[in-house]
Amino acid sequence: MSVEVRVPTILRSHTGGQKVVSGEGSTLAELFDDLDAANSGLKGRIVTDEGKLHRFVNVYINDEDVRFIGGLEAKLSDGDSVTILPAVAGGM
Amino acid sequence: MVAHARADHPDEACGLIVGPEGTGEPKRHVPMINAARSTTFYEFDAEEWKRVYDEMWDNDEEVVVSYHSHTATEARPSRSDIAIASEMGLPQAHYVLVSTRDPETAEVRAFRIADGEAAEEPIDVIGAPDAVQTYKFAHSPDSTVYDCH
Numbered sequence: 001m002s003v004e005v006r007v008p009t010i011l012r013s014h015t016g017g018q019k020v021v022s023g024e025g026s027t028l029a030e031l032f033d034d035l036d037a038a039n040s041g042l043k044g045r046i047v048t049d050e051g052k053l054h055r056f057v058n059v060y061i062n063d064e065d066v067r068f069i070g071g072l073e074a075k076l077s078d079g080d081s082v083t084i085l086p087a088v089a090g091g092m
Numbered sequence: 093m094v095a096h097a098r099a100d101h102p103d104e105a106c107g108l109i110v111g112p113e114g115t116g117e118p119k120r121h122v123p124m125i126n127a128a129r130s131t132t133f134y135e136f137d138a139e140e141w142k143r144v145y146d147e148m149w150d151n152d153e154e155v156v157v158s159y160h161s162h163t164a165t166e167a168r169p170s171r172s173d174i175a176i177a178s179e180m181g182l183p184q185a186h187y188v189l190v191s192t193r194d195p196e197t198a199e200v201r202a203f204r205i206a207d208g209e210a211a212e213e214p215i216d217v218i219g220a221p222d223a224v225q226t227y228k229f230a231h232s233p234d235s236t237v238y239d240c241h
Contacts, residue, residue: 090173091133
């Protein structure tokens with residue numbers, strides 16, 4: 001499945017400054033592996049060593065927060081739009 | 093920003109001021125929901141953030157200011173504010189802190205956060221003096237010198 005991925009400013013150092021990149025995969029996990037091949041280091045900012053989504057990253061497939069649709073196992077369809085956002089947060 | 097912080101006190105308030113991409117001009121105020129609804133923590137609501145981000149994308153806007161309030165402590169980024177913003181934040185943003193710990197006078201300070209550090213920056217106050225009647229703004233990056241009006 002070929003999808004468009006919107007990259008937040010903080011991760012554009014991995015994409016040569018591009019705000020949109022394309023990738024392939026039938027799940028989010030496969031997509032991030034695919035993206036990492038052409039955009040070195042990108043996956044590591046989003047997926048932890050234990051294979052989970054980073055706590056302070058939000059990923060959406062179209063308008064849905066992937067945490068509710070399977071996380072890294074969320075399914076992708078051709079033409080889907082994936083958005084990665086920093087989870088803006090803080091505290092004491 | 094201060095009105096929003098006062099309204100949500102004692103919960104922390106959070107939000108954005110966005111502007112045309114590449115200009116760094118704060119044009120449009122976007123108060124956000126604090127999904128944590130906490131007196132000591134804030135986090136953007138994921139669904140709302142996506143909607144706001146899509147709007148910004150379509151409008152060719154970028155985040156200029158990311159603000160949140162501290163309701164019992166000073167208007168300085170906490171260790172977790174700095175850690176989270178450094179690891180996965182908004183690198184071009186001015187992080188503005190509003191403290192509502194004093195019911196009469198709000199403290200407003202601005203910082204750039206990167207690589208685990210927060211560097212304070214001065215704020216220029218413009219506009220009618222009455223508008224800043226009960227606010228104090230730090231205007232020196234070297235020491236916290238407030239203008240009290």
